[in-house]
Amino acid sequence: MQMTSYTESIMNELQRTVARIDDQSVGLLAGRIVQADQIFVAGAGRSGLMMRAFAMRLMHIGLRAYVVGETVTPGLTAQDLLIIGSGSGETKSLAVMAEKAAKAGAPVALATIVPESTIGRLSEIVIRVPAATKETADGGATTIQPMGSLFEQSLLLLFDALILQLMDLTGNNTSTMFGRHANLE
């Protein structure tokens, strides 16, 4: 198949998937984000890359956002919020992180394929993304793509749409946000 046909299939998969994400749980997360003192985001592998992209936009909005594991990332308190992106909801390092956050009294939010997963059970807000997990031998009717690709792409779209909601809530626009963009690049 040609590249353009593959991208068309991917776009169709994405449209089907993001259309089934629950708006209410995303709205709930938007509310928690603006209330939090600091926002910590985490994810492993490709899911982690999408979470890093989200953290950058949170910073552009003027929020105190950190990627867990960076050398400059401070400690988390009960006034903060931890947002995890994990397709399986079972990635060990993230499950331990969610447990630690819950012990510190901080709410955990999770975007995942499996709400009933270990991390899902530790999370106050769970956003279900109906994609195929990375272990699924083949995505069946859900996806032609390998492993967690559909989930990872959906994460990017979900969080970019959430950023638009946060821009509305906080009165930001592209020029206020660009004003906060890194100027040492």
Ligand SMILES: O=C([C@H](O)CO)[C@H](O)[C@H](O)COP(=O)(O)O
């Ligand atoms: O990097 C990944 C892999 O390429 C799957 O497509 C995953 O994102 C990584 O292994 C983390 O897994 P999850 O926590 O289940 O998202």
